[in-house]
Amino acid sequence: MRIGELARRAGVSTRALRYYEQQGLLPARRSTNGYREYEESDLKLVTEIRSLLTVGFTLEDARPFVECLRSGHGSGGACPESVEVYRRKITEIDDQIRTLLERRAEVAAQLAEACPGCALRTGGTR
Amino acid sequence: MRIGELARRAGVSTRALRYYEQQGLLPARRSTNGYREYEESDLKLVTEIRSLLTVGFTLEDARPFVECLRSGHGSGGACPESVEVYRRKITEIDDQIRTLLERRAEVAAQLAEACPGCALRTGGTR
DNA sequence: CTAATCGTTGACGTCAACGTCAAGGTCAAG
């Protein structure tokens, strides 16, 4: 299939697909007129990339998953490199959550100080 | 005082101070040679900006606080516009936390599926 | 006089994942 069809079926822009190719995540063979030609299996690659991006992965994070799929695995997360990325991302997310919790407490405290009686719902004022 | 001293005392770069001025947050009068001249009170403004930035505020978010301070209030968060920003930022932070929690659950689930037995510490596997 | 230190105004670079033209080639239908 060509880039337009893959884009439609994957729910992404053609620009995104070209960008993935540029980043080495989605190589495509070319037909004689220079058009990119994709396999059915490429749809799965794009789907994998998309689902990883939506949970906060970068394209670089997604690379091991794509390579894992292309190496024949049914799941992109089955390879040890992917598992390592999973672990790292989880600790990153945990760090971010911790930071946000600290910030929330700090901001809520400043609010309480600047405007006593301005209690928020979530703050635990009961 | 001039920009270098203010920068040192506030713990920021001179570039940052010029940027704040450009954004209209930190106007400075000029001495005859064109150098920026700051008051003691400007140190407090910069300190306020910095503390807000470190908890995730943008410079735009910080604007009401700066104006509040310059209008004579001892605290930048005392004015109603600042309180409104406080509230909004707290809900933003809460949204971000929720998103991250969802992502963490999703990633942990994918990890568990791809690699059974790869339990994480925080996941609640007990 | 000269070097050192401070200041000034541009203006481009950073980081990610594309969006959005621009200028043009390809191909099937009418």
Place this chain on the structure above:
DNA sequence: CTTGACCTTGACGTTGACGTCAACGATTAG
């Protein structure tokens, strides 16, 4: 032949808060 739909490769724009030159003027110490 001419739309029109599709494709190609650049290449700049986006977002925020500056970092990092470049090229220059001001001030002071020696």
